[in-house]
Amino acid sequence: MSRAERSGTSALLTARGLRKSFDDREVLRGVDLTLHRGEVVVLIGPSGSGKTTVLRSLNGLEIPDAGTLEIAGAPEADFTVGIDKNERFALRDRSAMVFQHHNLFPHLTVLQNVIEGPWRVQRRPKDEVVAEARALLSRVGLADKEDAYPHELSGGQQQRVGIVRALALKPELLLFDEPTSALDPELVGEVLLVIKELADEGWSMVVVTHELAFAREAADHVLFLDGGVVVEEGPPEQLFTAPRHERTQRFLTRIL
Numbered sequence: 001m002s003r004a005e006r007s008g009t010s011a012l013l014t015a016r017g018l019r020k021s022f023d024d025r026e027v028l029r030g031v032d033l034t035l036h037r038g039e040v041v042v043l044i045g046p047s048g049s050g051k052t053t054v055l056r057s058l059n060g061l062e063i064p065d066a067g068t069l070e071i072a073g074a075p076e077a078d079f080t081v082g083i084d085k086n087e088r089f090a091l092r093d094r095s096a097m098v099f100q101h102h103n104l105f106p107h108l109t110v111l112q113n114v115i116e117g118p119w120r121v122q123r124r125p126k127d128e129v130v131a132e133a134r135a136l137l138s139r140v141g142l143a144d145k146e147d148a149y150p151h152e153l154s155g156g157q158q159q160r161v162g163i164v165r166a167l168a169l170k171p172e173l174l175l176f177d178e179p180t181s182a183l184d185p186e187l188v189g190e191v192l193l194v195i196k197e198l199a200d201e202g203w204s205m206v207v208v209t210h211e212l213a214f215a216r217e218a219a220d221h222v223l224f225l226d227g228g229v230v231v232e233e234g235p236p237e238q239l240f241t242a243p244r245h246e247r248t249q250r251f252l253t254r255i256l
């Protein structure tokens with residue numbers, strides 16, 4: 001199915017008016033975000049603009065002070081009213097996050113790291129989970145590393161394991177929080193390639209990144225955040241080549 005066809009499908013995620021303060025500082029000031037099934041939405045913007053807080057709000061790691069969030073399969077969360085523990089778990093179940101630092105357990109092998117969530121948390125049968133984990137590791141070129149420990153892998157390999165660990169949870173959508181910013185420059189490409197392939201396979205994802213070339217190539221929709229608001233959004237070809245807002249223009253000329 002082409003991107004255009006996929007984008008025509010109904011919304012998988014709808015966030016409206018997300019607001020969040022830390023101490024007395026409002027870092028999200030009414031953020032809207034819609035993701036259709038099979039779409040890649042990329043968040044860009046200066047450091048401190050609120051990108052990570054938006055992402056973390058989408059899976060219950062951060063609870064906004066106001067706004068609503070609806071992800072297919074979970075009841076709408078109304079943050080203005082407040083959500084309970086069950087609603088928070090329901091949100092968290094829908095997505096899997098890939099962090100800037102892979103956060104692998106150092107004392108577990110690659111395979112053990114991957115099966116930990118689906119086997120121990122989701123309580124799925126171990127045989128099934130191991131078979132799926134092996135297939136996923138092979139899929140990202142790490143079939144021969146299942147018995148290795150994280151410290152025996154390169155940063156790029158560790159991050160690919162981090163991605164496999166997210167996939168093994170069989171989430172509705174993937175959330176990437178600057179997945180390559182902790183890597184040496186020569187290792188960035190292999191991780192972006194895996195993410196791009198997942199996008200091409202039809203995974204729904206929200207990606208926070210400073211890799212604008214990747215954003216341009218992989219995104220269906222780009223949001224430019226500054227000061228806790230979405231200043232501008234649109235398809236990458238429009239946002240990168242003909243940004244309408246002066247703040248977007250300034251950001252792009254500074255970073256490119």
Ligand code: ADP
Binds near residue numbers: 048049
């Ligand atoms: P970005 O991802 O665009 O760099 P963040 O969402 O990480 O931005 O952060 C937005 C602002 O919120 C920053 O000023 C950051 O310091 C602040 N912030 C984020 N998380 C916390 C927290 N847990 N406690 C206090 N301040 C935070």
